[in-house]
Amino acid sequence: MSARSGVPNDPGRRERIIAAALELILDDGVARVSHRAVAARADVPLGSMTYHFTSIDEVITEAFRRLVDRLSGRYRAGLHEAATPAEAREAVVEIICGDTFASPREMAGIFELYSYGRSSPDSAELAASWMGISAAALTEHFTPDAAHAIDALIEGWTIHHHLDGKAPDRELVRAAVTALTSSAL
Amino acid sequence: MSARSGVPNDPGRRERIIAAALELILDDGVARVSHRAVAARADVPLGSMTYHFTSIDEVITEAFRRLVDRLSGRYRAGLHEAATPAEAREAVVEIICGDTFASPREMAGIFELYSYGRSSPDSAELAASWMGISAAALTEHFTPDAAHAIDALIEGWTIHHHLDGKAPDRELVRAAVTALTSSAL
DNA sequence: TTGATCAGTGTACAAATGTACACTCTCAGT
DNA sequence: ACTGAGAGTGTACATTTGTACACTGATCAA
Numbered sequence: 001m002s003a004r005s006g007v008p009n010d011p012g013r014r015e016r017i018i019a020a021a022l023e024l025i026l027d028d029g030v031a032r033v034s035h036r037a038v039a040a041r042a043d044v045p046l047g048s049m050t051y052h053f054t055s056i057d058e059v060i061t062e063a064f065r066r067l068v069d070r071l072s073g074r075y076r077a078g079l080h081e082a083a084t085p086a087e088a089r090e091a092v093v094e095i096i097c098g099d100t101f102a103s104p105r106e107m108a109g110i111f112e113l114y115s116y117g118r119s120s121p122d123s124a125e126l127a128a129s130w131m132g133i134s135a136a137a138l139t140e141h142f143t144p145d146a147a148h149a150i151d152a153l154i155e156g157w158t159i160h161h162h163l164d165g166k167a168p169d170r171e172l173v174r175a176a177v178t179a180l181t182s183s184a185l
Numbered sequence: 186m187s188a189r190s191g192v193p194n195d196p197g198r199r200e201r202i203i204a205a206a207l208e209l210i211l212d213d214g215v216a217r218v219s220h221r222a223v224a225a226r227a228d229v230p231l232g233s234m235t236y237h238f239t240s241i242d243e244v245i246t247e248a249f250r251r252l253v254d255r256l257s258g259r260y261r262a263g264l265h266e267a268a269t270p271a272e273a274r275e276a277v278v279e280i281i282c283g284d285t286f287a288s289p290r291e292m293a294g295i296f297e298l299y300s301y302g303r304s305s306p307d308s309a310e311l312a313a314s315w316m317g318i319s320a321a322a323l324t325e326h327f328t329p330d331a332a333h334a335i336d337a338l339i340e341g342w343t344i345h346h347h348l349d350g351k352a353p354d355r356e357l358v359r360a361a362v363t364a365l366t367s368s369a370l
Numbered sequence: 371t372t373g374a375t376c377a378g379t380g381t382a383c384a385a386a387t388g389t390a391c392a393c394t395c396t397c398a399g400t
Numbered sequence: 401a402c403t404g405a406g407a408g409t410g411t412a413c414a415t416t417t418g419t420a421c422a423c424t425g426a427t428c429a430a
Contacts, residue, residue, distance in 0.1 A: 003428045004376050013378095029303050031216065034417065047379040050419060108303060114348065115300045118214050118293060127348060148353065149338070149361040156341025157334075163299065163312060168333065175370055176334040183364040185357070188398045194407055219387065232409040235389060 014052045017042045021063035026105040030112050061122045064113045072133040074101050079137045088141035089177045096157045097167045107162045146185040199237045202227045206248035211290040215297050246307045249298045257318040259286050264322045273326035274362045281342045282352045292347045331370040
């Protein structure tokens with residue numbers, strides 16, 4: 001038998017690298033992500049990068065995966081907690097207006113994912129799965145049609161919220177969500 | 186007096202460079218834009234780039250400006266043509282479901298702008314102005330509140346349309362837009 | 371303890387990038 | 401036709417990038 005088979009010297013290192021990469025994406029954007037920048041942020045030697053990952057794309061995609069996992073977890077939990085239609089609507093309002101579901105940095109990260117997916121098939125798949133998750137979470141409370149419309153509303157209004165720098169009026173958002181649920185959708 | 190003062194040897198060259206940069210952004214994404222890549226695409230010597238622009242950021246921002254101009258022109262025109270509320274709603278449906286207002290490539294370009302604005306103040310301003318233009322075009326037909334909601338719906342649904350690769354159901358979109366306009370918004 | 375084996379690293383390198391700038395070319399004024 | 405000022409360019413250069421890979425060192429079977 002072989003000695004020292006598969007025993008890592010520093011377990012969890014790969015994870016820490018991915019975490020560092022995600023922080024870098026959220027702070028500075030994908031464009032600034034490089035083997036060296038991530039290595040420095042994770043306080044890890046450069047060689048570690050090529051040892052644990054086959055390419056920089058893999059690092060970035062894995063970082064995005066963490067982001068999507070994190071956000072979809074909160075998203076799902078927040079909507080699952082809602083017991084009544086009114087509470088579900090309120091959860092949607094909070095997703096759009098609050099920052100308990102996603103901080104501005106995290107929302108910016110999602111846009112970066114959309115852009116990055118244009119040149120990375122793996123990230124494109126990830127972006128698609130993120131959209132699927134949010135749609136699924138909504139269909140728990142709304143008809144499929146209403147869920148589609150609300151999903152789009154969330155997507156767009158969240159972007160505006162983020163780019164404006166200030167949260168939209170809760171009353172207005174609530175009215176819009178209600179309008180989308182109370183008609184024949 | 187000075188001889189040859191301000192007489193360009195090849196007028197319109199700057200414009201052609203910007204056009205080439207925009208095409209490059211739409212085809213391959215900002216990440217692939219470089220002095221050399223743009224120069225090659227515009228069939229212009231490398232030195233021309235630094236002669237006409239102070240930095241690559243300027244080239245990219247100008248390219249985005251053309252994109253925003255182009256889209257906001259169509260946007261405004263399309264909504265301005267509408268004479269009745271029903272026609273205005275139909276124009277919104279077309280913006281979301283059709284590709285007469287923005288091709289998939291152009292929509293992808295807008296996302297790239299949102300991302301790029303994170304590190305370029307000029308592009309951030311451009312992104313903000315794009316949002317302002319669309320909002321203004323909508324207030325021509327809808328109440329300010331309804332305009333906000335519809336603007337968000339357009340933004341989000343257009344993204345979904347683009348990332349899904351297939352247009353959403355027109356009937357559904359029409360119902361959603363109607364819902365947002367017929368209530369107390 | 372030893373040595374085989376694989377985890378992990380430091381360094382080197384080719385390719386690509388943004389930019390500066392010494393140069394060449396062109397044309398308006400004479 | 402000539403000329404000089406300013407339009408426009410080719411080349412060179414310092415940096416930064418992704419990646420390869422010869423090396424070092426930690427661990428387990430013996």
